Amino acid sequence: MATLKDISAELGLSVATVSRALNGFPEVSARTRARVQDVADRIGYKPNRIAQRLVTGRSGMVGFIAKLNADMTADQTFLEILTGLTAALAERDVDLVLSVDQHDDPVTVYERMLERGILDGFILNAPVPNDPRVAFLQARGIPFVMHGQSDPEVHYPFYGIDNRAVSRDAVSLLATLGHRRIALLNGDINFSFAIDREEGFREAVAQEGLNTPEAFIGHETPSESYGYTEALAMLSGRRGAQPTAIVCGSTLIAAGVMRAAKDLGLSVPSDLSLIAHDDALPQFRAVNFDPPLTVTRSPLRDACSPLANHLIDHIAGGEADTLQTQIRAELIVRESTGPVPKGGTDPWP
Amino acid sequence: MATLKDISAELGLSVATVSRALNGFPEVSARTRARVQDVADRIGYKPNRIAQRLVTGRSGMVGFIAKLNADMTADQTFLEILTGLTAALAERDVDLVLSVDQHDDPVTVYERMLERGILDGFILNAPVPNDPRVAFLQARGIPFVMHGQSDPEVHYPFYGIDNRAVSRDAVSLLATLGHRRIALLNGDINFSFAIDREEGFREAVAQEGLNTPEAFIGHETPSESYGYTEALAMLSGRRGAQPTAIVCGSTLIAAGVMRAAKDLGLSVPSDLSLIAHDDALPQFRAVNFDPPLTVTRSPLRDACSPLANHLIDHIAGGEADTLQTQIRAELIVRESTGPVPKGGTDPWP
């Protein structure tokens, strides 16, 4: 393995000059830089990252901790995030150290990983309101980036979508189509994203002047079966008034709703309109639904690169407030939404 | 972050002695060692991995590279492995650096990760015959451990099950129950484990003196739909003789077979016996099938700890040949297997 010393010896320069030449410092002459570069290329010099890290205090490694659900399965989005993240980090020459959290206390794993002293920062996902990880890491001065926001106003770097707008856009489209009875099958309400979606939903239905009973709003860890059972209960009339449109927190839930509608002999969109939020997971594509789903779309994969860059920039000293990005999910109208069916606008019984 | 110097300053010892005391060198007195250990514990000293690595050449970090399938989804077993692995490695104070491989060439990602020079070794999974990663890593002298075996005789550490025995056990049970027409729906035949299962299957049917047409042996990336379509084709008689028993490469495939049987009005086990290999993924439990599945069982999670330990021991200098473990998957007879139905023993048409 070639070292700086090898180059310096060959050229009769000091290692200091060689180091500067290779790192593009301005005070080294063009001629010297060229000579150094030549030799470096010729003998295939690669800086020893370990040595670099020892002196700079940076390791070029960031941590990601996957949280297992109670049923010991990680959510589906996890792998998608991981894939994009390692690729995006690799672009900037950073490695990802992974751990899977099986504890109850959300911060113990972070603590354990910090003990090693090899991490420059963390990437966090699935924020909850007043997230304890935020307090912990901020208290220790450890840089991190969040996928999403734990709270409306935060002082750390993040990248995420406007979840209130997701619901507002969905409701607004449905209201335009004449729907007056709109239900929401949301994701796990413990997470900030689901809370925001529900708040946005309530805001929007209020603004449209719609009557929305509590029975129209549900939330649970997304699954096909949740969508199925809940939609069956709502659409069969067992719970009173039936919705003419359902907004789903995920395409998985929408699949269940679809099946329920089919079992009840309802067709989409003539009897029931459906909008889902679509993270664009490759396993489960909204366009492949029958009919293709109208969605608020925001590919999870798109978040990876900004997350990686925000974190790396933050580690390099970038101000947290300048590294906050909130984007608007795209509303894509396909064929699962249509005008309210006859009778759908009837006053409440 | 506490360093050796902090401890040495506090006790009035040299850093050399402190280092030796903590690393269990014999020449330090028991009293000194205890004093050092006390202070180290109190101030929460953890050796700086980076500094250790610079001088020893070891980092305490190992790599794992997840391979995406062509459809950009990783197989289901990946997360299970990852979970167990990080836990097992953490036990021995080793971290896992992850990368997701989106390349065609299987070794480029390994090459890229090695360039950084921060990894002590790798954990490999999903071996294929004559695995190029093996050749690559062995040529470079990089330690690794394999989940499974790429070939019948290998010279690297591994942990895995006897896949030939998996098929033999299944066939043997079915033969005992009188079945003469046994089919195999195997996993992706590119992988060594599937090749071994098929070979074991062929050996076993031959030994039992059974007639098994090629149409009885299929293989594909495990999925419910593969099990369904393939079973439908076989059981409907469209392909000629119908099997009275099917051995499935995974519980996922078995689920599809179950659905096909149901659609054809066949009941399990009276009309069709079913055995699956069960990796014991928590999402998909063989006991929850109706009827509960007879399986060859080998929890994936069980592999993690041996894999971690084999690798760490190998890095520490353990001989590859002493770090090879092959276990036998357990045959668990439940209710999806039964005596061959009437007419099932008929000679071939």
Next chain:
DNA sequence: ATCGGCATTTAAAACGTTTTGAGTTTTTCG
């Protein structure tokens, strides 16, 4: 009392890099 031998401890070098502060050469300008 002195020496050898043993147990314990220490100082210092090493790993490969970055960076500080100081030195040396070259250029610029009066």
Next chain:
DNA sequence: CGAAAAACTCAAAACGTTTTAAATGCCGAT
């Protein structure tokens, strides 16, 4: 031409650990 400024280069320190080689202290034996 000479001095000040600019441009370039260097030696050395630092990062935190392991390890080599040397030193210290203590003991019993000479």
